[in-house]
Amino acid sequence: MxxxxxxxxxxxxxxxxxxxxxxxxxxxxGLNRQEETTVFxxxxxVLALETYKSLFRQIIKLRFPDEDLLIVIATVxxxxxxxxxxxxxxxxxxxxxxxxxxISMSRTKKSIAEFIDIRPEYANLKTGGMEEIVLPQDLKTxxxxxxxxxxxxxxxxxxxAGTGTVDTKAITGEAEPKVVGPxxxxxxxxxxxxxxxxxxxxxxxxxxxxEKVIELVERANEKKSDSLHFADRFxxxxxxxxxxxxxxxxLVLPMMFTGEREEWIYRxxxxxxxxxxxxxxxxxxxxxxxxxxxxxxxxxxxxxxxFLEDLTKVDTFVFDKTGTLTEGVFHVQKIVxxxxxxxxxxxxxxxxxxxxxxxxxxxxxxxxxxxxxxxxVKGISDFPGYGLRxxxxxxxxxxxxxxxxxxxxxxxQPVTEVGSAVHVAVDGKYAGYILISDAIREDTExxxxxxxxxxxxxxxxxxxxxxxxxxxxxxxxxxxxYAELMPEDKVExxxxxxxxxxxxxxxxxxxxxxxxxxxxxxxxxGIAMGGLGADAALEAADIILMEDEPSRIISAIRIxxxxxxxxxxxxxxxxxxxxxxxxxxxxxxxxMQNAIIADxxxxxxxxxxxxxxxxxxx
Ligand code: ADP
Ligand code: MG
Numbered sequence: 015m016x017x018x019x020x021x022x023x024x025x026x027x028x029x030x031x032x033x034x035x036x037x038x039x040x041x042x043x044g045l046n047r048q049e050e051t052t053v054f055x056x057x058x059x060v061l062a063l064e065t066y067k068s069l070f071r072q073i074i075k076l077r078f079p080d081e082d083l084l085i086v087i088a089t090v091x092x093x094x095x096x097x098x099x100x101x102x103x104x105x106x107x108x109x110x111x112x113x114x115x116x117i118s119m120s121r122t123k124k125s126i127a128e129f130i131d132i133r134p135e136y137a138n139l140k141t142g143g144m145e146e147i148v149l150p151q152d153l154k155t156x157x158x159x160x161x162x163x164x165x166x167x168x169x170x171x172x173x174x175a176g177t178g179t180v181d182t183k184a185i186t187g188e189a190e191p192k193v194v195g196p197x198x199x200x201x202x203x204x205x206x207x208x209x210x211x212x213x214x215x216x217x218x219x220x221x222x223x224x225e226k227v228i229e230l231v232e233r234a235n236e237k238k239s240d241s242l243h244f245a246d247r248f249x250x251x252x253x254x255x256x257x258x259x260x261x262x263x264x265l266v267l268p269m270m271f272t273g274e275r276e277e278w279i280y281r282x283x284x285x286x287x288x289x290x291x292x293x294x295x296x297x298x299x300x301x302x303x304x305x306x307x308x309x310x311x312x313x314x315x316x317x318x319x320x321f322l323e324d325l326t327k328v329d330t331f332v333f334d335k336t337g338t339l340t341e342g343v344f345h346v347q348k349i350v351x352x353x354x355x356x357x358x359x360x361x362x363x364x365x366x367x368x369x370x371x372x373x374x375x376x377x378x379x380x381x382x383x384x385x386x387x388x389x390x391v392k393g394i395s396d397f398p399g400y401g402l403r404x405x406x407x408x409x410x411x412x413x414x415x416x417x418x419x420x421x422x423x424x425x426x427q428p429v430t431e432v433g434s435a436v437h438v439a440v441d442g443k444y445a446g447y448i449l450i451s452d453a454i455r456e457d458t459e460x461x462x463x464x465x466x467x468x469x470x471x472x473x474x475x476x477x478x479x480x481x482x483x484x485x486x487x488x489x490x491x492x493x494x495x496y497a498e499l500m501p502e503d504k505v506e507x508x509x510x511x512x513x514x515x516x517x518x519x520x521x522x523x524x525x526x527x528x529x530x531x532x533x534x535x536x537x538x539x540g541i542a543m544g545g546l547g548a549d550a551a552l553e554a555a556d557i558i559l560m561e562d563e564p565s566r567i568i569s570a571i572r573i574x575x576x577x578x579x580x581x582x583x584x585x586x587x588x589x590x591x592x593x594x595x596x597x598x599x600x601x602x603x604x605x606m607q608n609a610i611i612a613d614x615x616x617x618x619x620x621x622x623x624x625x626x627x628x629x630x631x632x
Pocket of ligand 2 (some may be wrong): 334526530
């Protein structure tokens with residue numbers, strides 16, 4: 015229980031005791047109207063003090079007062095017309111409502127905090143032959159740490175000795191532990207399950223995965239969604255309108271209708287109470303927080319509640335091919351040298367790609383298998399979407415696709431087989447090509463089927479050639495394909511799609527975040543895969559899939575839809591109930607107490623609906 019909740023509980027308890035005492039006393043002693051008002055002010059003040067304080071703070075800050083104003087006017091008015099008991103009761107129930115609000119909000123926050131409780135507490139630093147326990151914050155890159163089974167990994171590191179298994183569930187939602195050994199990267203926040211590992215620190219604590227993820231989830235609530243804005247705007251207009259209706263009831267109606275003046279005042283005050291939108295106001299942020307929280311359990315990070323709402327409006331999903339739909343791990347199919355051996359051609363290519371992070375480069379190095387002497391490579395320039403240039407053993411080497419060859423005016427052998435050809439030219443002479451191909455990710459198909467069944471369109475963008483693009487698209491049933499795109503063409507293409515949409519139809523781009531940062535940033539919603547270890551993805555994207563599994567998008571969409579559904583249900587229900595209650599109050603069928611009890615019931619139902627959604631997204 016939080017401090018606020020306890021404090022509120024004490025206030026309410028004291029208020030109830032005083033209220034009952036005063037009531038009993040007033041019945042026995044038979045006070046006159048003035049005296050009765052005075053004694054009932056006692057429990058009232060105990061209950062209402064905090065509300066008055068916060069109202070006062072809002073007014074000095076020139077902020078528009080919220081529902082506190084409604085209840086204050088209503089109860090003060092009730093005292094004036096001699097409805098003392100009801101004034102106190104109304105304030106009492108209002109405070110009970112506030113407490114329920116407080117409890118459910120703190121419970122929601124707690125369940126998210128539990129998820130993000132992935133902070134490592136200490137690290138075992140290896141110094142000389144000794145081991146020292148230090149704070150993760152004190153580790154520097156290059157230092158060696160020792161990881162024992164059961165411990166949380168303190169910083170992102172690379173294993174240098176030992177093998178073991180690592181549980182990444184807290185970060186990625188992946189149930190299956192990963193086997194790691196020398197050369198593998200391990201990420202902070204994950205847990206070492208078995209094996210003693212030695213690892214070299216590759217990132218400072220503050221730049222490591224756990225801290226980044228925590229930051230993102232904590233900040234997520236700052237980016238408000240349209241629905242939240244709607245709720246804010248709604249109270250802004252709603253409160254004055256309700257006050258106006260109430261005043262009309264109090265001041266104007268008694269002149270038009272017959273009846274007691276005090277009776278109309280009382281009805282006006284009940285309208286104020288009945289109109290109080292408190293329940294609605296809590297349930298909306300709660301639903302969004304809940305959505306973000308349950309998504310994170312599936313390894314899907316929303317960077318803001320706005321993206322939950324936007325995701326439900328996406329009707330076109332645009333995918334990057336390499337590394338997103340496909341594994342991004344190329345296998346060498348064929349080496350076709352010209353005037354050198356296969357081995358020599360592969361070596362040239364691998365040396366040229368020695369420093370590149372492109373999936374093609376990584377795969378070629380893998381295929382080559384041997385260690386490379388990076389000292390032989392100099393003067394590298396990257397041509398994104400084409401390939402690269404490097405000076406290997408003093409010779410100028412161009413490595414890339416046919417477009418690169420054309421651009422440099424180099425002769426090359428056209429390739430017709432399905433696969434991506436990596437052409438190599440040495441000192442202006444063609445040296446042959448390496449045909450590579452990439453496998454479609456296993457779970458991509460599942461996602462595509464799911465999207466197509468729901469009538470959502472799918473598009474593929476790729477820098478790769480037409481033949482490969484068509485083959486992949488055909489296998490996955492993707493409707494439109496744009497191949498041989500430069501990185502900037504991809505941005506343009508996304509802009510085109512976004513322009514041709516209606517206001518509330520959104521375009522999502524899904525990429526692996528490695529060379530797609532500009533597109534991820536530009537799309538209505540950028541979804542990056544492989545949040546583990548990829549800084550670019552964490553920065554540029556709006557939604558991050560911690561694991562390289564496109565099908566996680568299904569969970570993301572389901573949760574987003576469930577959240578929005580519960581928000582809408584809550585809004586309709588709450589507003590509907592308010593309208594009915596106001597009408598009944600106007601007609602004189604509701605007492606002030608009943609109005610506030612009804613409001614509490616609405617709030618409870620709304621909160622339960624939000625909680626339900628959190629537990630059972632679908
Ligand atoms: P994708 O859209 O498929 O992710 P990129 O924009 O990263 O592709 O690259 C487009 C094309 O440019 C690749 O298919 C490849 O032909 C060529 N290319 C880019 N970088 C390299 C590289 N380092 N080595 C060889 N070819 C490259
Ligand atoms: Mg790519």
